[in-house]
Every structure is written in structure tokens, then in C-alpha cells.
Amino acid sequence: MEHSYTQYQNGCKLVSTRQHRIKFLMDYSKSLNVVTHKGMTFENNLN
Amino acid sequence: MDLQIDDSVLVSDYMSGDERALEILINRHNQRLSSFIYSKVQDREVTEDIFQDTFMKVIRTLKRGSYNEEGKFLPWVMRIAYNLIMDHFRRNKRLPKFQSNGDFNIFSVIGDEQLNAESQLIKDQIDCDLEQLIEELPEDQKKVLFMRIYQDMSFKEIAENTGVSINTALGRMRYALINIRKVIERNDIVLTN
Incomplete structure (x- = not known):
């Protein structure tokens, strides 16, 4: 049974997203401002 | 001794305004989530695009205060990523070319899979x-x-x-x-x- 599941699977390659993408996400998070007014939610991107 | 802060605590900290908590969450799940996306799309750039879009949705939901799945952060993120992967495949699906001869309805060949x-x-x-x-x-x-x-x-x-x-x-x-x-x-x- 073990032999049926131990073959190399290309789909299981371990990868990580690079740091510049993570920095973008952090910047996006810092710039995003959500305001709720009278039951309505507004999103703003502040520079 | 395991001093790792629980995801739910980090989510709560982030919702209270601690940006560092988000960075920890992203880095903690980076490899797992990226590998999951890569296993489906088999392309590094597309993987990173979907990873980025996933966390943009996460950030928006958390900032809006709409998140209510305490203790299940990763499965929730994985579901968002999975939906975006499906969107990616739907967008890129090539429709079969068909030359109409007048008495054939194209919609009998192409259907809406949604x-x-x-x-x-x-x-x-x-x-x-x-x-x-x-x-x-x-x-x-x-x-x-x-x-x-x-x-x-x-x-x-x-x-x-x-x-x-x-x-x-x-x-x-x-x-x-x-x-x-x-x-x-x-x-x-x-x-x-």
C-alpha cells in the first residue's frame, strides 16, 4: 500500500511567496481605511 | 516550550490595529498557502498573484470587522484561496472554436458551468x-x-x-x-x- 502513495508528485513542491509581495500586502493594509457611517461601509486607500 | 501565539490572538490583535500581527500571520502561513496554490496552478507568478489577492481579501474582511470564524483562520484563508484559484481557471478557460452553419445552436455546445x-x-x-x-x-x-x-x-x-x-x-x-x-x-x- 505504501508504494502506491510514495511516488514523487510535482504538485507537492514547497514554494513561498517572495518578500516584496508581502511588503506590498503590509503597505496595502496600512493604507486601507474602513469607515462605517449610518450602516454603510466605505473603504479608502490613504497615501 | 512552544511560545507560538495562536492565530486567533493574532487576528484579534490585528483587528485592534496591530499591523505586526498581520505580518506574523502572513509569514506563518506563507509556505503552506503558496504551496497549496502552486499545487493547483503550477505557475510561480500566478501563485504569487493569487496569494496576494487572497490576503487582500483577508485584510479587507478583517478591517471591516466581518470576520467571525475564531480559531479557524487557516481553513478560512484556504477557502478564499481555493475560490480565487477556481476564478483563475474559469477566466483562462479557452472556449472551443465553432464555425456556425446556421442550423446549429452554439449554446448546445457551450454551457454555463456555474x-x-x-x-x-x-x-x-x-x-x-x-x-x-x-x-x-x-x-x-x-x-x-x-x-x-x-x-x-x-x-x-x-x-x-x-x-x-x-x-x-x-x-x-x-x-x-x-x-x-x-x-x-x-x-x-x-x-x-
């Missing part, structure tokens, strides 16, 4: 029921099932990650499925559309 509102509602309910059933499983079985189904890991990888033999991992998966079936039968749950 579910209608009712079917989508039923599917969402089934997914929700299934998640509850999985939650009822013993921790070791739940872990194997999650890694296999949601993270698409091989049994070899699961064995390495959980520190057990492959046969033990296989056994846990088997018992997880048996237990889910038992609960379904015992409670007369219908999980089909």
Missing part, C-alpha cells in the same frame, strides 16, 4: 455540514484529512509533517472517512445535491 442560485445554496449548505462533521473527528484524524483534502498533500508528506509512518497516516485517513460515514448514517444526513 451553478444556479439554488444549487449554489445547496452546495454551500453541504460544504458547511461537511465542515461540521470534520470538526467532530478526533484531532489526529482531522489533521490528516485536512492535509490530504484541503492542502492536497501526499501521504508521504503528511507522514513527515505529523511524525508518523505512512501506514499510520493512511490508517487515520481511512478511519476519518469511516467515522464521517457513520455519523452521516446515524443522523440520516443527506449530503447530495
